[in-house]
Structures are given as C-alpha cells and as structure tokens.
Amino acid sequence: MGLKSEGTAIPHFTIGVVDNDAFALAAMGNYLSRALADSTDLDWLTTSATTAIHRCLTEPCPDMLLVDMSMSEMSGIEVIRTIRERDSRIMLLAVTSFPLDEYAQSAADAGAQAIAAKGDVRQLTATILGVQRRQPYRYASIDFPLAQDAFARLAHHRQHDGIDSLTPRERTIVELSADGNTSVNIARQLGLSPATVGTYIQRACRKCGVKNRVQLIALLVKRRNTR
Template sequence: MIRVLVCDDHQIVRQGIKQILADADDIGWAGEAANGPDAIAQVRRGGIDVLLLDIAMPQRDGLDVLKQLKAEFPKLPVLMLSTYPDRQYAVRSLKLGASGYLNKSADSEQMIDAIRTVARGRLFITPSVAEQLAGAVGAGRGADDELPLHERLSHREYQVFRLLATGHSVGEIAEQLALAPNTVSTYRARILDKTGVRNDVELALYAVRHQLLT
C-alpha cells in the first residue's frame, strides 16, 4: 500500500485528490496538510511513502518545502502539483529533487500513474516536462550566454523576481518570504543585473514577454 500525504492550501483540492485516490486499491490516504510547515511535521512523524506537494502556498512555497524535505529525507518521493505552466517550475522542481511534476489539470488516471511511478523510485515526466528538461540540459551544455537570462537566477532570486513582477513591494516580499527588507533589496539588485533590466516595470514586461506569469 502506497501511503500518500497531500499538501495543498485549498481544501477542495485536497478532497478532490482524496476521492481520486480512493479508487486505487494500492494507494492509501496518509493525511493532508494545508501548508508547508504542517507537511514537514507530518513527514517527520513517519508513515509517508509519497508526498503530493503544491507549489503555490502561503507561509512557505512548495519549492522551499521541497528543498528542506530533500535535505532531511532524500529518498522521499515528492510529486509537485501546480497550476502553473510546465515551463515555469518543472525544471526547477526536478533540479531541487522532486520525483515528478504534475499539472492540476491532469486527469485522475495520470495522477494515479504518477504516484505509482514515483513510489517505485522512478521519475514521472510528462512529454511537456521532458521537452522543457531537454531544453534546459541542451542549454547547459553550451555557452552560458545561450541560457535564458531568468534561468541564471537562483531559487530565491526567482521567487523574488516573480513577486516583483506581479507588483509586490520590497516590504511585502520581505514579509511573505520572512526576509529582511535589505536582503530583498539585495536580491532585487542581483535580479536586475542578471536580467539586464533597469527597474520593476521593465522586469514585469520581461516576465510577460517570456510567459513567466499566469
């Protein structure tokens, strides 16, 4: 029996996944969490074979939670769930140790297949994610200039980048990410330098042009 923990801040999503898993004889419901810290606490208590982890959550986003969990439990299969297009987070999730990336628009059969696949210790990669991964690997083999500018951002820089691009102030970002405002300002300066833009307006236009925002 594959024991699955689902972490998503929307109760209706958690309940929907629970109904999907109920149809699989080899998959059991191990619990649910509405935020990252709760998910980490439940994993630490044990009895979890696979974690379904949403990316967009309050307090700490899914990628932050993934990074911590893979440091503590490197063998735990984590399947990332998201409403974002694959090009935004799939490759970043896999680089941080996720066993797979699944869009919430996937059908129930694909979700069941994904859980079974990662539970066996294998990667679950859809054709769309495979295309993104191949592109990232291909770019990595060439000169650094071939990489899209935003791909040079670290995980934390990319978090700040998206928040700046959606109109959040330095103070708001500092509060949301539990960082000092000066630290956020430092990240902002690095982001502007790496993407070659001059201000937050140009940064937002860059994000729209590269289809990095929903």
Template sequence: MSWQGLPPSSRRACRDERRGIAGVLEDEPDIAIVAEADDGFKAQERYFDLLPDVTLMDLAMPRCGGIEAIRAIRARDPQACIIAVTTYAGDGQVQRALEAGASGYVLKSSLGTGVAELVRAAHAGRRVLAPDLAQRLTQARPEQLTARERDVLALVAQGLGNREVARELGIAEETVKGYLSNVLQKLQASDRTHAVVIALRRGMLD
C-alpha cells in the same frame, strides 16, 4: 486511512488540499492515503511522522509554500519521493520544484483518474513530468536564472534600488548591475520592471 495491514511497498500519502485527488486514490487497493495537510509546515510534520513512500505536494499552500516544503523534506530525507502538483505551468516554477528535489511535476488539470498511475510510476523510481511540460522545460532551459540572479530580481521586485540590493546581499553595486544585465538578456526584458513581470508570470519568483 492508514497503512496498517498493507505491505510496506504499498504505503502512499497524499498531501494535497484537493479532496478530489484523495477520492480517486481511496479506490485503489494498493494505495493507502496516510495523511493530508493544508499548509507546508503541516506537510513537513506529517511526512516525518509517517514517512510515506510517495507525497503529492501542492505548490500553492499557505504559510510555507510547496517548493520550500519540498526543499526542507529533501534536506532531511534525500530519498523522499515527492510529486509537485499545481495549477500553474510556469517554466520557472517547474525548474524550481525539480531543483528543490521533486521527483516529478504535474498539473492538477491533468491528474483526473490517472493520478494512481502517476503515484505508482514515482514509487517505481521514474520521473513524473507531463510531456508538454517536459518539452517546455527543455526549450526554456537556456533562459533559466541562476539562484543569485533570482535573489537580485526578488529584491528588485520589492522596490529596492541597486545600492540597496548590493547592501542586502553583501556584494558590490557593479555586481548587481551585472546580474541585472544578465537577467534582462535572458528574459528578453526591456527594463527591470518588465523583467519582474516576466519572472512572476513564469513562476521564477516566490
């Protein structure tokens, strides 16, 4: 469905692989689905081809994930309105999606017939965030890892030791130890392996 014949304020796009969402939106007279994509690279291409008013971005797409796609789109178009959509409610993933530039974050299970109202709210400039996720995000904020701490932990998750991590990031080995100490404290982890498990479960790592 294209937006020809509709006023500019009514242009919408759905970039989610679930046709169920598209089916709900197709029945809305003021919403036109202008494109769908099944991976993050295609989502970026179609966004810049069509410049939709609102984008629903699945975070669990192949090739290029949703968070990376959001970041890339917002880098070129800071005004892009993107709602992150996922099945996972991990605190870290919520934070990373918002940091990447998402205008909101919703779970697929909470969409249903209310997706049209979410799209309209985002288009009106309001942040779309499920109440339970907003509360969880606020409570979890003190435990969020910095970008560098995530970099260190991601390399640890790949099996690298402190020396290898230091070489990879171009920092001192003692600095790596300091970052890991902060990570263990923030995540209340007993050791580095436990920290990786916690971070993966919370969606803090790719």
C-alpha cells in the same frame, strides 16, 4: 513528457497531500482514494505546510508527498526543499493548477521527483504510479532527480557559495528569478508585493556577496550547471 512504463510491480505505498485549498484537497483525496486503492493508502491530508513538513520528517512518514506549488503559508518549492535537504527517502511530487512550465525547473532543483497538473487526473495518476516505480521523469528538457540523488546534490552544495545561507523564501524568489520570472510574476505566484520581492532579492545579494540581481542569478545558474 512523463514516464515510461517498464512493467515493474507496484509496491504498497502511503501518500500524504498538502494543499492550502481545503476544497481542492478534499477533492484530490477522494479521487486518489478511489484511483489508487489497490496499491496505495492515503495516509493524511493537510492544509498546513508546516504540519506536512513535520509529518514527513518524523516517523512514520509517508512514502510520497504531493505538494501544491501555490500556498500562502510557504510555497510548495520551499516545502520540497526543506524536506529534501533533510530526508533522502520520501518521494516528492509537485502538483499545480498553473501551467507546469511555471514551476517545473524550480521543483526539480528543490528536489522533487516529478510534477503533474492537478486538473488532469489521468496524468496525475500515471505520474504517481511512475514515481512509485522509481522511473526517471522528464518534463520538456527538464530531468527530475531520484530522491537519493537530489539529497546528495543538495548536501554537496550546501556549504560553498552562499546560496544555502538564504532563507527558504529568499531561495524560492532567487530560483524563480533564475527561471526568467519578473518581480511582478513572482509576487503574483507567492502572494507578495513586487516591492517585497525586491527586498528579498537585495537581502539575497548581500548574503551571497554579489552586487545585483543579474550576478545573483548567474551564481544560481552556475550551481545548476554543476549538478
């Protein structure tokens, strides 16, 4: 799992961080400021997903954004996809305190370059440095795309199957469903009720012209397999 060192010189980078847990955000900021002082400027920290998106889509934007996966305003998957569909340059790193398996595939599909555990500071540092070097990242059997490749893939698929007509929240729920999560699991991750998750699934089915959740998941899996 992770990145192979190639001895490439590390350029000077700027990083932004979004995490709606203010305590965790401050702790991560303090750690990164010390651990990456020689190669990186910590540009800004925010607890707001919408603020992070705005800052990443306006100049000057950071070279990399660390995105917590579990936020109340909108999910980390939604933040990553929203930015990646509009920008091919910024590097996006998913971070989470949950098991990486819960988010790895969805983060890669949304356009992230890697995923790391917030609680493992050594792994987090190594992953940040590897992404800065543009090294390919692999978790389990999941290959994470480079930023430009993810942007091109999302642009190619945008107009074809109805998936891209979904709202960010609908898309996140469909992605998590395709990863094998039940409505109860999705509700826990996103802070919703299982009934609300079911409503989002029904709306997504109507938009994509399919009859049920199984067909909806099959549609998304087909798209993933054509990446």
